[in-house]
Amino acid sequence: NAGVTQTPKFQVLKTGQSMTLQCAQDMNHNSMYWYRQDPGMGLRLIYYSASEGTTDKGEVPNGYNVSRLNKREFSLRLESAAPSQTSVYFCASSEIWDAPVQYFGPGTRLTVT
Amino acid sequence: KNQVEQSPQSLIILEGKNCTLQCNYTVSPFSNLRWYKQDTGRGPVSLTIMTFSENTKSNGRYTATLDADTKQSSLHITASQLSDSASYICVVSADNAGNMLTFGGGTRLMVKP
Numbered sequence: 276n277a278g279v280t281q282t283p284k285f286q287v288l289k290t291g292q293s294m295t296l297q298c299a300q301d302m303n304h305n306s307m308y309w310y311r312q313d314p315g316m317g318l319r320l321i322y323y324s325a326s327e328g329t330t331d332k333g334e335v336p337n338g339y340n341v342s343r344l345n346k347r348e349f350s351l352r353l354e355s356a357a358p359s360q361t362s363v364y365f366c367a368s369s370e371i372w373d374a375p376v377q378y379f380g381p382g383t384r385l386t387v388t
Numbered sequence: 389k390n391q392v393e394q395s396p397q398s399l400i401i402l403e404g405k406n407c408t409l410q411c412n413y414t415v416s417p418f419s420n421l422r423w424y425k426q427d428t429g430r431g432p433v434s435l436t437i438m439t440f441s442e443n444t445k446s447n448g449r450y451t452a453t454l455d456a457d458t459k460q461s462s463l464h465i466t467a468s469q470l471s472d473s474a475s476y477i478c479v480v481s482a483d484n485a486g487n488m489l490t491f492g493g494g495t496r497l498m499v500k501p
Contacts, residue, residue, distance in 0.1 A: 279431070306487065317392065317477070317491030318432075325486070333488070365431050373486040375420055379431030 276301055279380035281366050287386045288356040296351040296383050298366030306369045307349035308333075308377065309341060311362040318365065324349055325372040356387045390415040392480050392492035400498045405468055409495045411461040411478030419483040423452050423463050426475045426494065435463070435476075468499045 279300045288294055300307065305326045310318040320333030324343040338360060340352045349368075353360060366380040392413045401407050413421070420439045424432035436445045436452040438461070444453050449466045465472055478492040 308487065315397075315493055317479075317493050319491070320488065323487070367431070369487055375422065375437045375481070376434050377487060379433070381431055382429070 278302065279366055279368055279378050281364075281380040281383050283383060284381070285384050287388065288353075289388055290357060292356050293352070293354050294356065295353075296364055296366075296385075297348070298350065298380060299348045300366075300368040300378070301347065302368060302370075302378065303346070304368040304370050304378075305346070306372045306374070307343065308367040308369075309339075309349070309351045310365045310367065311335065311360075312365060312382075313362050321351065321364075353385075356385075358387045361385060361387045390480070390482060390490040392478055392490050394476075394478050394492040394495050396495060397493070398496040398498070400500060401468055403468060403470055403499050403501050406464065406466050407468060407497065409463045409465075409476050409478075409497070411463070411492055413459050413461070413478070413480045413490070413492075415459075415480040415482050415490050417483040418456060418459075419481040419485070421452075421454055421461050422479040422481070422489075423450070423461075424477040424479060426477055428474070432477055465497075470499050470501060473497060473499045 282297045308323045309321040322341040327346045364383045367377040369377045395410045423435040426432040438454045451464045475494040477494045
């Protein structure tokens, strides 16, 4: 089992460019999440999908959109990147919405210049 | 506002020594508290999960304690190893909030030979 995989690992964008971060899990989990991690701060939830077919805003959704493509895949899109979106992005999954254990991917380091 | 504060922000210890990391939270109503280990360049990995009724839990050389009255938790690492060098993140879940979690900023531990 690969667990949670993310692509790409690194990305540099210019202000105003768009891109999609991909996430997939092979654990048959129902719930998936996107976080961002900034230096000195805790992880913050951007969007989540409690189950296939549903998505909801987290703490910091502005500037992002998501798609739960199927049970395995959950993508995060930046339509018009801004320097404030420079961060490390983590995808995570859990068996169900209130399962106490989340499994995290390796992260995508995004720099917006 | 729900908050999780961790101390110290960083810590350097010699291999073989013990250390204790602290976590104070103001999340209410409390559901569970989790400790994660995050190696540099990787996603967080779950170490322990504690509910209201548990006041101590061990995972190998890691022992977490919880005092729900004072809203404090600690993570004690015994006989540290070089591989313990990582960030340790305290995460608190509110009741009925599923995986809408509050993350601490982490303690960065460096174990030196």
